[in-house]
Amino acid sequence: MTTGYLVQPLSRIAVLALAAALLASCSIATPRHEPLESLALTERAKEQVQGPVRVRAAVPAADEAKRLFGIPLYDAGIQPVWLEVANQGDQRMRLTLTSIDPKYFPPFEVAYMHRKRFSKEGWQELEAWLHENALPRQIGPGETVSGFVFTNLHRGTKAFNVDIFDTGGDIAYRTFSFFLEVPGFVPDHASVDFSALYPPDAIADVDTDGLRDLLDTVPCCTVDRSGERQGRPANVFIVAEGKALLRALLRAGWSETAYQRDEDYLDAAEYFYGRVPDAIFRKGRDRTTERLELTLWVAPVRVSGKPLWVGQVRHAIGRFFELGERFFGVNLDPDVTEGRNYLLQDLWYSQSLEHWAWSDSGIEVPRAAPVTDFAGKPWFTVDPYRVVLWVSERPVAMSRGTRIDWHRMGMDEEATP
Secondary structure (H helix, E strand, C coil), X not given: CHHHHHHHHHHHHHHHHHHHHHHHHHCECCCCCCCHXXXXXXXXXXXXXXXXXXXXXXXXXXXXXXXXXXXXXXXXXXXXXXXXXXXXXXXXXXXXXXXXXXXXXXXXXXXXXXXXXXXXXHHHHHHHHHHHCECCCEECCCCEEEEEEEEECCCCCEEEEEEEEECCCCXXXXXXXXXXXXXXXXCHHHHCCHHHCCCHHHXXXXXXXXXXXXXXXXXXXXXXXXXXXXXXXCCEEEECCHHHHHHHHHHCCCEECCCCCCHHHHHHCCEECCECCCEXXXXXXXXXXCEEEEEEEEEEEEECCEEEEEEEEEEECCCXXXXXXXXXXXXXXXXXXXXXXXXXXXXXXXXXXXXXXXXXXXXXCCCCCCEECCCCCXXXXXXXXXXXXXXXXXXXXXXXXXXXXXXXXXCCCCCCC
8 A cells, every 4th residue: 555655656757757848849949040140230320420329229120039049039119229439539439328317128138037948058058149249338448349338128119318438537438319110110201291181371480479379279188080979178288390209209218100090999098189199108007907098180380481390298197098999998187187297297397398388278177077089088177277398309408498588377387387
């Protein structure tokens, strides 16, 4: 009887050992890499030069990254950025990786995250390969270095800075700002022919004073697909060229979107000027389904030669939020002025705000008597104001932004938003 009890555990151990051996045999012995030269990555790199420093940058698409590294980096939320830095000066320089992404992944962490795909020897080979191909931090006089930085995945246009310091007696640094298109992702706004939205003779060109009067003629709210049911307030106006606005939003941490414009999307979307949004941007919170969504329409108006954008910010609270899906089960923040205020302060804090002004052309709906939009979601306003933002492509110091004195609201007596 004793022998029988001993045989059974040993059999289990044998089975477990066999299973482990089978799993190990399914692992790839070593990672399979394709050389950088086999891709067109470096050919589409963007270049910037400041003094003796030249920087080239490119971002591989998901399939390119998998071919380069032999692992599905995008599936793990990792996006490699390729950089080449040439130091043509006589001082040693140092590159700060945190300027590219404060939460970047070190090479050995990337290898560890994918260790189960390989044998022990393959894992060690992956560690060595990633380490050898990582971007060096030091660039000596007359030296050119290149390599990858493993950043957090950001679909759409990749925006990042590259800060490079001189390490001589007088420490100085240069900042290179890149906005790179990544193959494989086409944002909503890329499919819009903005030049064909309005005939030239239908576009009004006004100055700042003319804009103040014109805003009284802009509808207060969006409508549904039929044009008969009211949506939510359009309480944000932005004066900016399209490229400048895109870069400002990316710099502030907003992401582009790529919705499938099927019937569900068209039924759920909010309409302005008779069409769905021309551009949609999102900003979410880590590990939650709460998110902000900024929808924008270009207006048939130019302000001192620059386009005028009409928009709204909606905040989804706690549940999955997808404009292209039906709004079943979605909670939206009923205070629509909260999103307006957030965008104002967000662009100011990210140093993209040149001027701002309050317009009394909005709608006032007290909290005690909220109304519902066409999706049945209640909303109210804290005040009747809409905000106008003049956005800059280049950073503007927070202390340099100025308010245009159209209207004052409540405690808004300071020089800051």
